[in-house]
Amino acid sequence: PLPPDPHATCLMIYTSGTTGRPKGAELTHGNLTANLDSLHQAWGWRADDVLLHVLPIFHVHGLIVALHGALNAGATAVLLPKFDAEQTLHMLQARRCTVFMGVPTIHRRLVNAPNAAGCDLRHMRLLTSGSDRLPDDLFVAFQETFGHTLLERYGMSETSMLISNPLHGERRIGSVGLPLPGVEVRIVHPETEAPLPDGEVGAVQVRGANVCKGYWRQPDKTAAAFTPDGWLRTGDMGLREPDGYFTLKGRSKDLIISGGYNVYPPEVELVLAAHPAVAASAVIGCADAEWGERVTAVIVVREGTAVTAAEIIAHCRRHLVDYKVPRRVRFVDDFPRNALGKIQKAELRQALCGRE
Structure with missing residues (x-):
């Protein structure tokens, strides 16, 4: 041939x-x-x-x-x-x-x-x-x-x-x-x-x-x-x-612009991962009249532990400058993922942004 x-x-x-x-x-x-x-x-x-x-x-x-x-x-x-x-x-x-x-x-x-x-x-x-x-x-x-x-x-x-x-x-x-x-x-x-x-x-x-x-x-x-x-x-x-x-x-499409500042989700996710009660996290930007986008942390809690939104925010304040600190925290049982296990943030934004 x-x-x-x-x-x-x-x-x-x-x-x-x-x-x-x-x-x-x-x-x-x-x-x-x-x-x-x-x-x-x-x-x-x-x-x-x-x-x-x-x-x-x-x-x-x-x-x-x-x-x-x-x-x-x-x-x-x-x-x-x-x-x-x-x-x-x-x-x-x-x-x-x-x-x-x-x-x-x-x-x-x-x-x-x-x-x-x-x-x-x-x-x-x-x-x-x-x-x-x-x-x-x-x-x-x-x-x-x-x-x-x-x-x-x-x-x-x-x-x-x-x-x-x-x-x-x-x-x-x-x-x-x-x-x-x-x-x-x-x-x-x-x-x-x-x-x-x-x-x-x-x-x-x-x-x-x-x-x-x-x-x-x-x-x-x-x-x-x-x-x-x-x-x-x-x-x-x-x-x-x-x-x-x-x-x-x-991803560039996942970049959050909050109050005119660029927030890169992986940087916030690294801080969240250091909290003992966080099994997994994803950080997304949700539309906000004041901030343009608000930094939103979506959390899966580690089995056998408990944590509140206020505790998550306080943890982030100890490690991040103010504009990178999540303004909202949402708790979920699991994340939508593709066949390779990658978290699908577009689905998270569609499901969670706009809901309080």
Whole structure:
């Protein structure tokens, strides 16, 4: 057979957003090859690796990063029909797996599994986390429980992987790491798109052979997604440290402008996560006549504990400047999530904003 045309579409991944018409990102043979080659370099894939696979295979994370990564290296992939924390820990040991990829929800359940304490994972070499921000407390808890430091990385449907903490080197808490080989990343002003200096929060833009050629049958969406010189507007906010590490600050659509100040939800969520009664949190902006948007904290209370809205606000006041402190606190039993466990903030805003 003839080799595939590197410019031909070989895979269409629909974006995981919850608003508007779904967009099918057209990934070419060349896109996949470029990304798999860069991951092979960055993560040291080997033919003797054994991947335990528990992720859905209709997303970039489970299909390209995990399954294609293993196949590209000639490695072994062990697929579980569904995720179960106890079974996963058992299989990681029984099959002498070397690689495991998950999302924060999965890693949290592994840490809390009844058989976690006696789990021996010394044979493993790579455990990654992605598809949502890895909370600081989970980063530490996983390390303390299993003796492994999770490798957090950043990617999206339109590009597969972009940035990763290093396999060998500092895996920095709160950071997604350094650009993969062959990938360019820059931070620009959200309105002018002028490049910003290190340390300033702006819009994340990327460029490279891994970036999709556009959205299927949506030329207007494709044109809006790219700059004239070929940079993809990711829709994420972040900053670059002087040593090249990148930190994400959330989606641009989730940015809260309250009283003229920019509030980045992940910063508030980190403070909330430090409260002993908070099992999980999401910070959203709700329309407000006085503030423009009011910072609203949505809380899942940790089992066996109790906390009031006033106590949550007081906790935040001890750690945040005034304009970042939540003006409202809502308690819920759980969050709406997508297939990868990512909290769907658009659904939260629709359900909770305007209700008192």
